Amino acid sequence: MDLSTTYMGLSLRNPIVVAACPLSEKVENIVAMEKAGAGAVVMFSLFEEQLLRENASHADIYRQGIHSSPEALSHFPDQTDFHVSIEEYLEILHKASNSVGIPIIASLNGISESGWIEYAVQMEKAGAKGIELNIYYIPATVNISGSEVEKRYVDVLRAVKSCVSVPVSLKLSPYFSSMAHLAHQLSDAGADGLVLFNRFYEPDFNIETLKLMHILHLSTPSEIRLPLLWTAILYGRIRSSIGAGTGVHGSTEVIKYILAGADVVMMASALLKHGIPYLTHILDDLRRWMQKKEFSKIKDWRGLMSQRNMDDPTLYERANYIKTLKGYEPIALFDN
Ligand SMILES: Cc1cc2nc3c(=O)[nH]c(=O)nc-3n(C[C@H](O)[C@H](O)[C@H](O)COP(=O)(O)O)c2cc1C
Structure with missing residues (x-):
């Protein structure tokens, strides 16, 4: 049975890709991912704020308009909140690239067009076979229009594409007024892959302390519906490969995303919950399903x-x- 696929020009032995998450903070985990059958691995992100903090004065950060006020930065994670320094990141990437045969895609997470993009070059030098850009941007200002937000995505993509030769993908938010149009623009601007979607972590409130809470809940399979919809709509309409993710907890979700048109399917939560060897189980189930349906490729x-x-x-x-x-159908309980 042939599970091979192509994702942003990279040949993968199968379509299951480990999404950016802390599991890739250790080289031995990346080796274990390859052993368990992963088609590729996206490393955890290097964040623009981390890169700027390490390399520039805070004033530069304000000048770039990333944070709304100087006070905003005091709430921002400092260097110790990032588990891994930039040097360590590049070292893990380099070691892992030399230790496994599957492609490793490095991840850059930011929103502006300068100051951090050159790290893509270092990632390429360290052995990344591709770069995933995660533009996690909340336009919480009344002064920026939808088309300006979209332009920002296109500009960041172009800036990164112009300095590396490896393929570049964009991990997108689902919150655009015209998702298909944006996907088309990005595809035309040279996005080798689009990752549908970035999972949003909205803050919660503690009603006793009256403080914001930043709690990460792992995903559930019911979350596949939105990326599934857009994967199904975009399939065959853009040149970029499609990486679908969020909510993959078993082979059922993998199968659904591929039926919708994904070139690869990405997963993090299920591996954080069940461990890296769980990949093998999903691949076995995928093969069984294909056999039952008499699909060989x-x-x-x-x-x-x-x-x-x-x-x-x-x-x-x-x-x-x-x-x-x-x-x-309303349940009988409410019948008179
Ligand atoms: C603990 C944790 C850390 C994550 N770190 C990153 C990251 O550094 N960069 C990134 O682009 N996505 C990150 N993600 C998001 C995942 O890559 C993925 O998009 C999201 O978890 C949805 O997939 P899932 O349903 O399989 O978990 C992280 C997710 C989790 C759970």
Whole structure:
């Protein structure tokens, strides 16, 4: 059975990619990921704020307009909050690249166009076979329009593309007014891959202390619906590869994302919960499903459930919405 796939021009033995998460902070974990069957690994991110703090004065950070006020920076993580320094990051990347045969994609996480992008070059030199850009940007100002936000994404992508020769992907937020149009713009600007989607970690409130809480809950399979929708809509419409992720906890989610049209499927929470060897179990289940369905290659069924392959494409649009609402049966408990 052939599980091989191509993701942003890289040949992978199978479509399961370990998403950026702390598991890649240790070289031995990356070796274990390869052993358990991962097709590729995205390393945890280096953050723009970490890079700027390590290399520039705080004044530079304000000048770049990243933070709304000097006070904002006092709440910001300091260098000790980042487990791994930049040098250590590059060293892990270098060692891991020499220790495994699967591609390692390095991750840069930021929002501005300068000051940190050159680290992509260092990542490439350290052995990264690709760069994933995570632009986690909350435009919490009334002065910036949707098209300016989109331009920022395109500009950051172009800036990184111009300084490296390895493929570059963008991990996107789902919150754009015209997702398909933005995806198209990014694809035209040279994005080798789009990762759908970045998971948002909105703050919570503690109503006793009246403080904000920053708690990370691992994902659940029910979270696949939004990336699944956009994977299905974008399949066949953009040149960039599609990496789908969020909510992958078993082979069912992997299969759904590939049916929608993903080139690769990314997972973090399930591996944090069950451990790296869990990958083997998912791959075995994937093979069993393909055998049952008599598919011998991934490309035989990738995108089968995409919008372009549906008899009725409106089922991904308002028709789905109306059918879902109208299909709901209130439970008997409320019957008079
Ligand atoms: C503990 C933890 C740390 C993460 N760190 C990063 C990171 O450094 N960079 C990044 O782009 N995504 C990071 N993510 C997000 C994951 O890469 C992934 O997009 C998200 O968890 C959704 O996938 P999942 O449902 O398989 O967990 C992190 C996720 C978790 C749970």
